[in-house]
Amino acid sequence: MxxxxxxxxxxxxxxxxxxxxxxxxxxxxxxxxxxxxxxxxxxxxxxxxxxxxxxxxxxxxxxxxxxxxxxxxxxxxxxxxxxxxxxxxxxxxxxxxxxxxxxxxxxxxxxxxxxxxxxxxxxxxxxxxxxxxxxxxxxxxxxxxxxxxxxxxxxxxxxxxxxxxxxxxxxxxxxxxxxxxxxxxxxxxxxxxxxxxxxxxxxxxxxxxxxxxxxxxxxxxxxxxxxxxxxxxxxGRKLESNFPPKPPRPADAPLMIEVEAIQLRKGAPVSRFDLREGEILGFAGLVGSGRTETVLAMLGAHSAVRCEVKVGGKPTRFSGPDVALAQGIGLLPESRKEQGLITSFSILQNISLNNYRKYRKGHWFLDLKKERASTQAAMEQVRVKAQGPDARVDTLSGGNQQKVVIARWMNHQMKVLIFDEPTRGIDVGAKAEIYALMRAFTEAGHAIIMVSSELPEIVGMSDRVCVFRSGGIVATVEGDAINSEVIMTHATTGRVDNVA
Structure with a gap:
């Protein structure tokens, strides 16, 4: 035909x-x-x-x-x-x-x-x-x-x-x-x-x-x-494994974030979790289970009837993502085009967003050479495929747009990154690259919360997994319990009867 x-x-x-x-x-x-x-x-x-x-x-x-x-x-x-x-x-x-x-x-x-x-x-x-x-x-x-x-x-x-x-x-x-x-x-x-x-x-x-x-x-x-x-x-090459090996995770690693209670609405489960230095904490569950809403509530971007959070051991109440950003917490949102990028801007402008102080030259001016060199380095770090820093983001493929969002936060010296569906619409080769970047980020002493609907991604990347159901966390699993059967049983029934 x-x-x-x-x-x-x-x-x-x-x-x-x-x-x-x-x-x-x-x-x-x-x-x-x-x-x-x-x-x-x-x-x-x-x-x-x-x-x-x-x-x-x-x-x-x-x-x-x-x-x-x-x-x-x-x-x-x-x-x-x-x-x-x-x-x-x-x-x-x-x-x-x-x-x-x-x-x-x-x-x-x-x-x-x-x-x-x-x-x-x-x-x-x-x-x-x-x-x-x-x-x-x-x-x-x-x-x-x-x-x-x-x-x-x-x-x-x-x-x-x-x-x-x-x-x-x-x-x-x-x-x-x-x-x-x-x-x-x-x-x-x-x-x-x-x-x-x-x-x-x-x-x-x-x-x-x-x-x-x-x-x-x-x-x-x-x-x-x-x-x-x-x-x-x-x-063009063999991928021995999409997922990098999980390094040993010290039980006494410093706490970066402690969520003592987040309740999205009356009657919903009360979510409690902590995030330690050097780990990837997975958020798993069915669509609509409250994963993204809990993250946004923690950052002050979603309503909640309870929200008790500590950062670095100190009680903190974020009024919005900009306040969280100032404390070194960055969000890669689920919808990159609507919430993560200004698609009519260039790659350079998008990577520089929220970070122009880094390039300040005197009181009124920017060091444009430093900005361009920093952008080029960030693009190379995450392997953005484009004609150059001046290419408009709306001319890029979906995967390369996602890489631009990642490059911005890598360039921003964040302590904690929240990845919401980090590899949606991204091919297998680029996925492996992003997984390696995520693991390198945690090995440098930082931490990640990863919200994902892909079970292989949750199992392959997470050091611990919080499982959501009906608007909140119903279980936290680690070690050998991080497998598809246990996670899906928690996500669908809240029980683990007859599960090895």
Missing amino acids: LELRGIRKSFGKIEVLHGIDLTVRAGEIHALLGENGAGKSTLMKILCGIVQPSAGTIRIDGQERSFADYDEAIAAGIGIVFQEFSLIPYLDAVENMFLAREVKGPLGLLDRKAMRKRAAEIMQRLGIDVPLSVPVNRLSVAQQQFVEIAKALSLDARILVLDEPTATLTPSEVEHLFKVMRELRRQNVAIVFISHHLEEIFEICDRITVLRDGDFVGACAVSEIDNDRLVEMMV
Whole structure:
């Protein structure tokens, strides 16, 4: 159904795609894999007419095509669901699905009944139940994802691109999405699936194409490859272990933070924990269990009926994250684009944020040479892939944007870092690099609180784990008890009956 041959793309003198081939068959789920910056998003933007190729051909059903813009690609049967949703939050599902192509009656008035009927038919075709008259900002992330897919199918898309569709979904929501994808495959839709979760590739995909640094590495059937070989194709080297070894943790390590009581609301569990020098304290639990809210309450950024905290042994009440920042506590938020970055600013400006005193030269001026050198060093430390410090953050891949957030706090000389979903949307190679940076940070005498929905990450990185359920901590585990079974039992039932 789809053939891309010899696709090249240059931005100025820099060539970012070096002759990429991609073939996708009707009724196939085809994985497009590669590290952040490998060229996946650029290739898909070329397919959808958003970016024009420098060379190469696109064929659909054997016919060579070229698209001047996204509208022409849509007319050819191509739909894309971006990682960042393109829905208008205050419109309902029907209004979003038919935006700019509304169905009108004989007098030119909107035919809402016809649009709603068509939307209901598509939802029924997908086997999903989404309220059609509710503003999409009141829907769950998974429901918004299905509205995006339904919107693409309402355009009669026969080729559907899903860019990181599972990044913010719970396991049950992922399974529902996969059920929808299997139904679309049965209906002969060709799906290009981009994901950094390799276990998903082996569960749902038929074939794989791998890119690396703008090059075509290879394509094969999922049944012909294993996880280790796939990782090696993506990163160009073997990753013996994603997780660095856990160093011995002294029981008498100095206390950095003591949370004597945080209660988010009346009736919720009272959370108590401490953070010691040199450790990574994991926060595990299901989505909505209170992990992020507890961290934000500690920093004064979320309401709580009780909040009793000591820093360095002294009772402390933070009025906001800026006060915590002044005491050496930094937050890498879950939503990097909304809360962690100013995406229209350069890398240099984002890394310098909150830290301009470091570059002060006299009373009124900044030492710009020092700022640039410091930014360059921070970028190299976390391996940000970009043309330079002046590159705008919104031109970077999601993984490189996350690295910019990390670089800012590494550059800020923090004592405690709170990582909320540190590797969401980041490829396996970059994950290993970030894990190494986190462990180096704690080995330097600092400490980390890591909120994560990925159990392998929690188990592989945490020295101790606080398990959340119903708004608070229900258990703290360490040593051999840090395993998926124990953690999930606490997270789902609050008990560990018959667990080894």
